[in-house]
Structure formats: structure tokens, C-alpha cells
Amino acid sequence: MAKMLDQTLTDEELDQLDQFLYSDAVGKDAMSLSMLHGYLTAILIGPAQVMPNEWMAQIWDKPEAVIFALPEADKMIDLVMRLYNQIADELAQDPSTYEPMLYWEDDAQEHSSIEEWSLGFCYGAGLAEEQWQPLLDEEEGQFMFMAIMSGSDEEMREDMQREGIDLVSHDNQIAEQLPEMVLEIRDFFRNQQISASKQHRLH
Template identity: 35%
Template sequence: MNSSDELMQPVSAEELVELEDFLLSEKTSENAMTLDMVDGYLTAIVVGPTTPLPDDWMPYIWGMDDDKAPEFASDEEARRLTLIILRYMNTIAGALIDNPDAYLPLFDRCTYANQEDEDLAVESWAYAFAMGIELTREEWKPLFDDDEASGLLLPIFILGKIGEEWDDIAKEELDEWRDAVVEAVAGIYEFWLSDRFGDGE
């Protein structure tokens, strides 16, 4: 199996648990992402106007700029976990290519111990999606400047509480915005399709 084939292998549930366990362990910074954050972050990278190099986006999964580096047990562990992340990004991309309307964020594919954990997962996903936008904020400007398309970001910014004005929204309204995430992601993906394939205006 060559490296290209390896990167396209689907990620198993067991591998995602392995990644999550590492992210939550003392081997990483307290600012390392949770798995829900990784899902939102990678989704933003996949649906955006351009794909930054892994060296530009991978470090933020492990924490902030001045945080300690992850303490991998070996070079093999570092390679394995990095490969899981890259394959997971490709899995998200593949799902969107196959059918953008069928995309589901991780929080809609998981069960949680209680409502509080589930609400935190949704907020974390959306917040990390916004982090993914910030990686290439200038390239995202055409979407922000489009009066209609920019509305696609509203569910994500509200759920991620990007701005103080969203702090006091009622739970019932938040649930409605949560239901709008799938349509928002599909719409953002389709907005940038022409740019992705090089035939945009």
C-alpha cells in the first residue's frame, strides 16, 4: 500500500477513540482539542475556499502556540496519530463529495452521557469550525461579503457563541440552530465548489 492509498483508508471507531484518549491525556496540553473540536475544525478546512498545508493547521489540534508539544511515546505513535487525523479529514471530504446533504457532524453521530455533555459537544464543534475559518480568513472574505451566503455561517457562530450577543439564547432556539448545521455545511461546501475546481469567477 502506497502512502496515497494509506491516507484514503477510512478511520475506524477504535482509531477515533485512540485519538480522543490521547487528546484528553496528560500527554497533551490542556488546550488540546477534543474530538468534537477536531471534527468541526477539519470540516471547516475541508469545506473552505482553500486547503492549508498540514503544518499550518495540525499544531492547533494539540494546543495553542505557546503550549507544550504533545508527548508521543515514540515516532511510530506520532506517525500513527497524525495519520489518523489526516485520514479523518479525508473521510469528511469523501462524505461531502459523495453527498453534501447527507453530511453529519460528529455530535449527531454520537451518544452522550447527559444533555450537558451533548450541548458542550455542539458548542465545541462550532467554535472549532470558526477556528478553521480563521486559518484562511482572507480567503473566506467573498462568503462573508455575500449577503445571502454569509447567512450560512449564522448557525455555526451562534452555536459556538462567537460573539457575546449569542450568550443568552434559549435552549429551544439553540436546538433549531443545531438542526440547521447540516444545511449550513452543505451550503458552504457548495459555495466554494467552483473555486475548488478552478473555474470560479
């Protein structure tokens, strides 16, 4: 089982998970695949260790007991855990391979939609809101988080429109910057933990 959970998801398995998350079985407000990817990314790069039994229930729009009773539950939960491990491995072993799973606004695949990924990321950070605050206390950290948040926050997007900002161009620009921002946020919290560990040893 451990070996299976380390295997990268195939395109077919990603499609299966995507379809499951959009099915009536999990509820109409369950996370999409893109939202799930952003959610898991925030959990993995954040400062707090959030265990699967804490974050798993937030994926569905139905009680876990209902989800776990589904015939396909074991397979789909395995796919979720493998996606979690896949993101963790990319970030730890080869960050250059990390890429957010985004949807496209058009058939030509020229305009990325960051809305759902952004929303998932904010949900993930919200699981440890207090521990994320040091990032927001830093100017650069606040800029990065707000840039990600701008993909899904309706009030921010309305303000940008009033200022004449083209949201499609904005989202495309943020989409290109997401991998770099994810790694910078991860490194911010890593350095914070290293600094705290050194201070603890000095005392």
C-alpha cells in the same frame, strides 16, 4: 500507506483519538475530537488550500516537536489524517453521509452540544480569514456563518439569553441544520471559483 489513509475510522479508533486529544500528552487546551471535526470541515470546504503542515500544529497545545516525539505520535497523526480524508470523501462522494461529530449535553442524547464543533469550524475558517470574507459579504452566507458561530461565541450567546432565547433549543436546531449549511458554504466557494476561472479564460 496511501490505502491505509483512505480507510474510515472505526469507533474504537475514534475513541483512541478522542482520548489522546484529552490526554496531558497534548496539553490541556488541545482540540477535542468534536472541535477537530469542525476545524477540518472548515478547511475542506473553504476557498483556500491549507496544507497539513499549516493546520496540524493548531490541534495541539504543545510544540509539534514534543507531539512528534511521543511513542503514539505516528498512529495518532495517521488517525487525524484519515479523519481529514474521511470528511473529504464524504463531502465529495456522498454528501448525504456527512454528519458533524457533536457531543451530547445529556445522557439521553436528546440535546446536542455544538459548542466545540462550532469553535473548531471558526478556527478553521480563521486560517484563511481574508478568503472567507466574500461569504460574509452575502446576506445568506453571513447568516449561515453567524448561525454556526452562535454555538461558541460567548458574547452572542449572552445576547441571546438576554433576548429570552432558549440556548438548548437553539443549539438543537442549529445541529440539525449543520450538514445542509456545510454543503451550502462549500457550494458557495465552488461556484465562486468556477466564476473566477471563467472570467480568467475570457481575458
